[in-house]
Amino acid sequence: MTQKNWQQLTLGLVQMVSAKSLDDNLAAAEQQIKACAQAGAELVMLPEMFAIFGGGDQLAAGQAEATKGGPLRGFLSSMAARYSVYLVGGSIPCTGANPYTGAPELDEQRSRVYASCFVYDEQGLEVGRYDKVHLFDAQVNDAQGQYRESDTFAPGIKPQCFSSPWGNIGLAICYDLRFPEYFRQLVDLGCELVLVPAAFTYTTGEAHWDLLLKARAVENQCFLAGAAQGGDHSKRRSTWGHSCVIDPWGKTLASLKRGEGHLVCTLERQRLLDVRQALPALTNRRLN
Numbered sequence: 001m002t003q004k005n006w007q008q009l010t011l012g013l014v015q016m017v018s019a020k021s022l023d024d025n026l027a028a029a030e031q032q033i034k035a036c037a038q039a040g041a042e043l044v045m046l047p048e049m050f051a052i053f054g055g056g057d058q059l060a061a062g063q064a065e066a067t068k069g070g071p072l073r074g075f076l077s078s079m080a081a082r083y084s085v086y087l088v089g090g091s092i093p094c095t096g097a098n099p100y101t102g103a104p105e106l107d108e109q110r111s112r113v114y115a116s117c118f119v120y121d122e123q124g125l126e127v128g129r130y131d132k133v134h135l136f137d138a139q140v141n142d143a144q145g146q147y148r149e150s151d152t153f154a155p156g157i158k159p160q161c162f163s164s165p166w167g168n169i170g171l172a173i174c175y176d177l178r179f180p181e182y183f184r185q186l187v188d189l190g191c192e193l194v195l196v197p198a199a200f201t202y203t204t205g206e207a208h209w210d211l212l213l214k215a216r217a218v219e220n221q222c223f224l225a226g227a228a229q230g231g232d233h234s235k236r237r238s239t240w241g242h243s244c245v246i247d248p249w250g251k252t253l254a255s256l257k258r259g260e261g262h263l264v265c266t267l268e269r270q271r272l273l274d275v276r277q278a279l280p281a282l283t284n285r286r287l288n
């Protein structure tokens, strides 16, 4: 399946301001997936926790999605098939074992779930899953203040990519962006593109989002794309948005500001080959 000599990939990124109503979130996601597909996107990415953002009953949702899958995995599969796109489903709660990484089924007593990114091909078949490894436990100078993701979520165990007609595509979620060793492992799996569903806070996003995406793209000489939450979800919760696509030279190919929307952008693989040939930093490594 892995086609190592891809030439072009047209990506669609969906930016959302997910709120309390699951139905509204799913309707908003479908509208943007459809718009991306109509604009020629072959692969569409949703943001982190596009369906259930900032609370709600993550444990019940995660249990429903375990093993055979529930309504959220059903939704993602049917969207991929209906619009005939590869679909990277942001993240959803899931307690089930991960057959791709070997992460075990979660013990229900502990009331935690994985933050799982499921991937579907254009027929709606599941082709990958990554569970967020780095959990955001941090103090931010904003109205929310304290973020303790690990109260609700359990960490995944390793980086994960999925094979596609465009080669191995790496998956990372939000806070993972701050860990360069995570991305280096994806590059060692042959990834030339890393997709990052995210929900950076307004405060940390304004300071670091663009910088981190560019740093990871430049040091790994690969394409980076971030699909973000971007707006005011409640009085206390604001996210930065600015979904974008960065090329292996660190150039921004396309970007959004805040608010619901989407962008569509074509990646030219030759750009990556030219950068890696002219400045062979990946082959000049001495400490791996």
Ligand SMILES: O=C(O)CNC(=O)[C@H](CS)NC(=O)CCC(=O)C(=O)O
Pocket (backbone or CB within 6 Å): 048, 049, 052, 053, 054, 055, 135, 136, 147, 148, 149, 174, 175, 178, 199, 200, 201, 204, 205
């Ligand atoms: O809570 C939800 O429902 C959705 N998940 C998130 O918003 C996650 C966990 S709190 N946010 C981040 O990882 C932000 C990282 C970040 O902002 C940084 O690294 O600066």
